[in-house]
Amino acid sequence: MAELLRIEEPAAAPLQPPQWRAFLELGFRPLYLAGALWALVSIALWVFAPQWLAGPLGGVAWHAHEMLWGFVATIAVGFLLTAGANWTGMNPLHGPALGALTCLWVLARMGFLLPWQGAFVAAVACELLFFGWAAAALALAVWRTRNHRNAGVPLLLAALGVADALFLRSVRANGYEALTTYLLCGLLCMSAIALLIARRVIPFFAMRAVGGLAIPMHTRSGQWQLAAALAAPACLLAGWRPAAAAALLAAGAIALWQVLSWKPLAVRRVPLLWILYLGHACMGAGLLVAAAHLAGGPLRAAWPVHAIGIAGFSVLIIGMITRTALGHLGRPLRTDRTMVAAYLLVIAAAVLRLAALLPTAMAGAALHASALAWVAAFALYLWRFAPLLVRPRADARPVPPPSLARIRRTAG
Template sequence: MPNAIIRLFGEGHRVFFLAAGLYAIFALIVWEGWLGIHAAGGMVSEMPFAAPPHLWHAHELVFGYPAAAMGGFFLTAVPNWTGARAARHAFIACAAGLWLAGRVAIWYSGSLPPLAVALVDLAFLPLLAAKVLTQLLNRPKPQNMMFLGLLAMIWTGNLLVHLDWIGVTMTLDAGLRLGLYATCALIAVLGGRVTPAFTRNAMKRDGRTHALPGTPLPLNIASIALPILTALAAALPVPAAVFGALALAAGLAQGARSAMWRPGWTWNQPILWVLHLGMAALALGFFMAGLAAFGIGSEVAALHVLGIGAVGGMTLGVMSRAALGHSGLPLIAPGPLALAYALLPVSMLARWAGSSLGIEGYYTGVLLSGAVWIAVFTLYAATLWPVFWGTRAPRGSH
């Protein structure tokens, strides 16, 4: 067991991707339990956190769960991009502890000073960004340095939430939206790289030499710039029509380039089509958010299409692929993991229905969505549990 613990903190993807999966389960069990009691006519009058339960739920699914996924990804990918030395055990353990301290501080915020809660919760992303910066400087490239700006936007969203909770400003909604849309902008950048690249590589391995995935440069630039502008517009006091136009354009751009990545070719490779599915949800969510700004459809439904389908789907796909690949295992999703990929859109659609079908369908849709989400990440955590704790597979073992 001591060796397994040492291994867990030996690579960023191990502890952070495990923590992300477990926290995704915990956060929804809490939300489901609270909501289920109220749906049954009961009442829970006190929780350990200071925020109303729906805001705790929103904060942790916007800033808590994704931060763990980002920690695992950047600590694993950046050294590969730059050739820099990977983070040592001690740093990874300290960073993971700081992320967990933020979750605990939010959980017990009902009995802690708001300023102390803010300081603890806001500490993780700057530490991660500082480490990423030192590694990126080993081989600085603008297309990689921009991730620091996106992390700063996400952190600023969390800051706005805490300033509201402290009582300094009234920026709660702006902070939550900035955090979610900036995370989606990060996915637009990262997913726009890995989805076509991984698909292209798989097609070449299969002997395909024509009609490979690709994106014209102007469309690629638009698909990155528009989500970033949408995130900024979500936090600034701009007219709804401005935000709506940007979100619609972002959705159209994402959809256009995603269609050029040969998604149909991946139908029998879950490890690939989960990424295409996540990027399709990103396009759909932006488009729905744009329509909602013009009074068509539910904004809450659009936010959950982004949160569940895009953020949940892309992190699930990237985390599981990276965990398998960096453990020396074949890039083939085991059956339970493929089932998790297939179930996540069910969670997204159920949550959309909960917000779109009126009060009669709210509890049914939301509770079903949460139950499926818990099943998804239980399958993920259970399937990859030995990967996170175990030794790397020997070369040539598969």
């Protein structure tokens, strides 16, 4: 398990000057920063200045796309490129190549905001190249080092990009029903990635942090869960909604069972852990909501999207981008009041956003309060971590690209 994400726990060190080389050292640095910033900006635009969203990808379509592919998937790419370096011993993207990948992401965000068809087409090209390049770089590292255990991860990332392409094509074709189907497919592809990551790293993190804690890794059930999570979007695309609902029911139930078996009471005093436990549990509950919706339950389509998206992904993300950033930045693995406040604000944003879906007179107020809590949470994250993400590790340990000889030894 240690090969998945090696975390050191050095003593705190004074800040060094910002450095481009350090900033482009590993994927999490620019992409965590970009994703967190865009989480803040995109929600502020959607709730408080929707009149600025005048491009071909406008309104609800822009909001849904930017939250899933502009924010959540961006964080996932940053994590996978970073974890991939540990899985394989080969850094998939760094330096100018990582900078170019980040520029593609920036150009896509700008293009989707501009009110010209040409800008939309350019944004689509940049976006799809972003996901394709990231998946190809990760696949190359996995292939060159014969890391068979993670051979499917680049395919999951590529599937997320394909769902993005289908969603954007349906926007241009003005097909609302297809739009909602492809959005849910993208959401479920991202769910498969999130479940895979969480099921691997949460037990590892917990056993490292809590002395004497022994919890199961659930390898076999995790494989069944991943199969169910992947079957759901395939069944949805084929029009087999009851089968997709059954697959989501299985994946969600396994996630909740995993959390209970991981002894949640043992981590109740460790914020870096309980936020991840909560996020994984919310993911499982969100998948059950999606199953109920696909089975014909009396739920609006917005319910599964927000239950999985804001209650699941977002709670999991705010925990992951603090925990993994601290480890890879060479900082002590402990929270401060700023981080805990960010956790609580994201949780409040999720609760208020789900409350805003209820047909009550307070729905509008709940929506605005949720947006304010969300913006404040990611502002706190940026205030705390942006100065660290642009500087070298606290212990000054370099992360050079490995030599070919090292790659061959790893492969052998």
